[in-house]
Amino acid sequence: MKKREHYSEKTDEELITLTLQDNKYYLYLMERYEKKLLRYIMRISSLQKEDAEDVLQETFIKAYKNMNDFDVSLKFSSWIYRITHNETINFLRKNRVIKNAINNAFNEEEIGSLVSEINQEEEFENNALKGRVQEILNAMDEKYKTVLVLKFIEEKSYKEISDILQKPSGTIATLINRAKKQFRELADANF
Amino acid sequence: MTLSEKTFEKIGKEEITPIAKWKFFLKNVAVWTTGVFVIIAGGIVTALTIYRVRDSDWGVYKNLGESPFIYTIRILPYVWIIVVILFIAIAYYNVRNTKGGYRYATHIIVFGSIFGSLLLGTAFFSLGFGEHIDAQIGISVPAYEYLGYNKQKIWTNPGEGLLSGQIIALRNSSSSFIIRDFTGKPWVIYSDPNARWDAFVLPRVGEQIKIIGKQETHDIFFASEIRPWKSLSDPNERKIFYLRTTK
Incomplete structure (x- = not known):
């Protein structure tokens, strides 16, 4: 236990350096990101937990194999989110997935922050909208759903989203605006 | 066993290693x-x-x-x-x-x-x-x-006032000379006293030229403007031209 506490003080980048010397350190890095990434996969894909875990395992293995290619100008979290995102999209392309499945990957607080961001002009009744968030997100285009999740649920900055999705920051800003618009349109059609 | 532990075990069992730098x-x-x-x-x-x-x-x-x-x-x-x-x-x-x-x-x-x-x-x-x-x-x-611009074809249009070829003989200094066009046909060229000679063309045998003017007969052409066949954009070629003319 003491040992784990010791490694919790290390930064991601320090753990990468240590992992390249001894792979046991990779376990701590994986543990640090396991829950966050599993939720992220479920949020952008509607996958159930078992499938999401398969995707995450592939993600961790891919990240481990490519560790020597880690771009030091990036945050490790952006790099691992990027791999996770790409692996999830690959999985969705290769497998038939029920798009409208509800997997309860969002907690109330996160849904609240998304709704308050999108419903600033109070076009919709907040509580009713909160109850339909996942349904609306599932109906959205994948690219729009992803930016909303990254910005308002995962609380990533524009720079981080740009690094995760490998698109210029200006494009991210445009995508977020369009995503909000599509969310409102779908919410409007649903109420 | 957590997913991280399972993955760590898999990495060990399958001897997965990072790709070399x-x-x-x-x-x-x-x-x-x-x-x-x-x-x-x-x-x-x-x-x-x-x-x-x-x-x-x-x-x-x-x-x-x-x-x-x-x-x-x-x-x-x-x-x-x-x-x-x-x-x-x-x-x-x-x-x-x-x-x-x-x-x-x-x-x-x-x-x-x-x-x-x-x-x-x-x-x-x-x-x-x-x-x-x-x-x-x-x-x-x-x-x-x-491919694209066919220079020879455009400049072998005597009826339209465009002719080109190589000077093969000078008759009376620059006012009259003979050229062979690119189809091999000889032409007698009469140069108007007011004809414009490009700075990079010389009235001498061997020069390849382009002529703007008027066709008089089937083998006589009146020139109002004479240009070099190749525009000399290369500074080295311009230098060679000046050296040639000053010899």
């Missing part, structure tokens, strides 16, 4: 080498395009009875323009595949590539690369002359 290094070197090659090649092809466009005798559309637009469409060096566009597309793809390439907006990469090609192309053109490479391709690829 040198493999990523080689990939990066390949991407950057391709980038440098594409920029240089794009610059050379742009120099060729500039040379071809400059060497296209923009003023003669009137003699051919064509509109400037039709003439422009006819003489544009499409092959080279397509190759330049291809190089810009490769440059774009290449930049996007560098580690931080995604950070730049599409229009910045595209306009940057166009600007880079124009800048380098202008530099190469002013060094005479465009002209030299054009001449070399002309020698190695016989069909090259017929």
Whole structure:
């Protein structure tokens, strides 16, 4: 236990350096990101937990194999989110997935922050909208759903989203605006 | 057992190891080498395009009875323009595949590539690369002359007042001489006393020239303007020309 506490003080980048010397350190890095990434996969894909875990395992293995290619100008979290995102999209392309499945990957607080961001002009009744968030997100285009999740649920900055999705920051800003618009349109059609 | 522990076990059991650093290094070197090659090649092809466009005798559309637009469409060096566009597309793809390439907006990469090609192309053109490479391709690829602007065809239009060829004999200094056009036919040329002689053309045997004027009979042509067959954009060729004339 003491040992784990010791490694919790290390930064991601320090753990990468240590992992390249001894792979046991990779376990701590994986543990640090396991829950966050599993939720992220479920949020952008509607996958159930078992499938999401398969995707995450592939993600961790891919990240481990490519560790020597880690771009030091990036945050490790952006790099691992990027791999996770790409692996999830690959999985969705290769497998038939029920798009409208509800997997309860969002907690109330996160849904609240998304709704308050999108419903600033109070076009919709907040509580009713909160109850339909996942349904609306599932109906959205994948690219729009992803930016909303990254910005308002995962609380990533524009720079981080740009690094995760490998698109210029200006494009991210445009995508977020369009995503909000599509969310409102779908919410409007649903109420 | 957590997912992280299961994955860690799998990594150990399947003896998965990180890909060696040198493999990523080689990939990066390949991407950057391709980038440098594409920029240089794009610059050379742009120099060729500039040379071809400059060497296209923009003023003669009137003699051919064509509109400037039709003439422009006819003489544009499409092959080279397509190759330049291809190089810009490769440059774009290449930049996007560098580690931080995604950070730049599409229009910045595209306009940057166009600007880079124009800048380098202008530099190469002013060094005479465009002209030299054009001449070399002309020698190695016989069909090259017929791609895009067909200079010989345009300048073998005596009925429209355009003639070209090589001076084979001088009759009375510069006012009368004989040329053989590019189809092999000899012509007697009478040069008007007010005829304009380009600064880079000499009335001497062996000179290849272009003539604007009027056809008098089936083998007599009155010249009102005489230009060199090749426009001398290469500073070295200009120097050689001056040395030739001062001897």
